[in-house]
Amino acid sequence: MSVSALRNSSYSEPRILLAGALAVLVHLVFIAVLIFGLNWKDQQPEGMMVEIWTELPTPIQESVKTQSPPKQIKPAPEPVKPKPEPERPKPEPVKPEPAKPAPQQAAVTPPVKKPDITIQQKPDPIKEIKPDLERQKKQEQERLKELEKQKELEKKKELEKQKELEKQKELARQKELEKQKELQKQKELAAQQQREQAAKAQREAEAQRAAQQAAARNQITNEISKYKALIQAKIRSRIVMPPDLPGNPIAEFSITLLPGGDILEVRLSRSSGHAVFDNAVERAIHLSKPLPLPPDPALFNEFRNLNITVHYRE
Amino acid sequence: MSTTVTQDMSFLYLISSASVLVQLVMLILVLISFFSWWFIFRKLFVIRNEKRKTDDFEDIFWRGVDLNALHQRITSARYDSGSLERIFAAGFGEFNKHPAGSDLDAVMESTRRAMRATYQREMDYLESHLSFLATVGSVSPYIGLLGTVWGIMNSFRSLSSVTQATIAHVAPGIAEALIATAMGLFAAIPAVVAYNRYASSTDQLATRFESFMEELSNVLQRRAAG
Known part of the structure; x- marks a missing residue:
């Protein structure tokens, strides 16, 4: 009895709940390992998804666009710089032409006049001094002095005038x-704007062209598949199906078409594998002429050699 | 369908999109795996406990304690006794029941029978659930394989309705089906390892018990004779 009691007690196992918790x-x-492991593996296929490929071309174009404007902008100043250089020389030759002659005239004319007067006057005093009186000489000398003073005054006035004129001219030139500089700047700005606009327009045009081309391609493929389906349907409608063939035999025909169907x-x-079915399909193909073709003759090349597969059961 | 599947290949989506039978297989495998791990831990604790107690008792026994006192202590501390202690208590109790002067052979025979009976029960207790671990180890891969085969069959059957077959049509089905195999293997591998380990441990304990039984009967016979 005591033994059975001992045995019963032994079946109170140690730490059953702990085992369950473990x-x-x-x-x-x-x-957790499964979920995170599979998720981790899941990210790689996402990176290789097709959608990203369809998105990629646009970033490339954008990056090209963003890269290309700096390129266009960089050359832009380059052609602009040469322009001011040839234009600036124009005013520079203008400067020397009026400026150099003016001082030359100013410098040359007075000495030319002086000799004329002195030469004319000096002989006169020399001739007159001998026969004439000293008063006359004095008077003449005074007159000469006055004349000289007047001449000097005139010269000064002329010089002042010339200086003023030169200043005015320089001011005018500077203005x-x-x-010209402002005009050049404006021109440059306008040119840059024009270039940017042109680049934008080009981009838009390219995008439009690409979209149009894609749309056109889609339309073409749609047209082709549509007319191929039409041809299939027409041929199928003319087949007189032989009854009770086993399985789903498939007959393939290659047809050469003429423009017009x-x-x-x-x-x-x-x-x-069933001559009856092959013959029925061939007869149906001959019966279904003219085959429907797209109205656009450019697409006929797609239909010149047609491969048609006909299933016995649809 | 295929596009959504390629977008979402997460673990939970794969399980929720699996067919009913595959889901059933997965549920069974989860339950099997849970119970197998539960028993693995239970047996781990039980066998470790048993080994420790056997060591302790052998240590005490061979130190030359008074057998009557030992028997008294074991029967009073009944809830903290090991298998070997119970075997000793059964044998010694049976030996003491016989009045002095009775036939020695008959006494020893009945003593050995009592110890043998307790030994059988203790071994039965120690080896309980080990057969479950063995079953899990051998069967759960097949259950997982059944789910996988079924899932792959379904994914290929869905291919027949598609004219242009791509790997994207089959991949999710195969992936969700392979989860079943993974679960089966997850249940099976630890179960096999634990079964082998615990079987050898119980074998070792059994040899120790048997040798102790022989030695105790020798000790008792000498005591009765002397």
Whole structure:
């Protein structure tokens, strides 16, 4: 009796609940590993998805666009710089032409006049001094002095006038230069704007062209597939199906077409294995001429050699 | 369908999009795996406990304690006794029940029978659930394989309705099906390892118990004779 009691007590196992908790913990760890492991693997296929390829071209174009404007802007100043250089020389030659002659005239004319007067006057005093009186000489000398003073005054006035004129001219030149510079700047700005606008327009035009081309391609493929389906449907509608063939035999025909939909040649490229079915399909192809073709003759090349597969059961 | 699947290949999505049978297989495998791990830990604690107690008792026994006092102590501390202590208590109790002067052979025979019976029960207790671990180790890969085969069959069957077959049509189905195999292997591998380890541990304990039984019967026989 005591033994059985002992045995019963032995079945109170140690730490059953702890064992259960540990088992749960192990499974939680395993599930976490599975979830995170599969998620981690999941990110790689996402990176290789096709959608990203369709998005990629536009960033490339954008990056090209963003890169190209700086290129365009950089050359822009370069052609602008040469322009001011040739234009600036123009005012520079203008400067020397009026400026140099003016001082030359100012410098040259007075000495030329002086000799004329002195030469004319000096002989006179020399001739007159001898016969005439000293008063006359004095008077003449005074007159000469006055004349000289007047001449000097005149010279000064002329010089002042010339200086003023020169100043005015220089001011005018400077103003003109400033105006020219402003004009050049404006021209440069306008040119840059024009270039930017042109670049923008080019980009837009390129994008439009690409979109149009894509749309056109889509339209073309749509047209082709549509008319191929039409041809299939027409041929199918003319087949007089032989009854009770086993399975789903497939007959393949290659057809050579003429523009307008006439059939030049019908060739059995893969037999279905049932001559009855092959013949029925061939008859149907001949019966269904003219085959429907897209109105655009440029697409006819897609239909010149047609491969048609006909399933016994749809 | 295929596009959404390629967008979301997460673990939970794969499980939730699996077919009913595959989901059932997964549920079974999760339960099996849970119970197998539960028993693994239970047996781990039980066997470790048993080994420690056997060591302690052998240590005490061979130090030459008074057997009557030892028997008294074991029967009073009944809730903290090990298998070997119970075997000793059964044998010694049976030996003491016989009045002095009775046939020695008959006494020893009945003593050995009592110890043998307790030994059988203790071994039964120690080896309980080990067969479950063995079953899990051998069967759960097949259950997982069944789910995988079923899932792959379904994914290929869905291919037949598609004219242009791509790997994207089959991949999610195969992935969700392979989860079942993964779960089966997850349940099976630790179960096999634990079964082998615990089987050898119980074998070692069994040899120790048997040798102790022989030695105790020798000790008792000498005591009765002397």
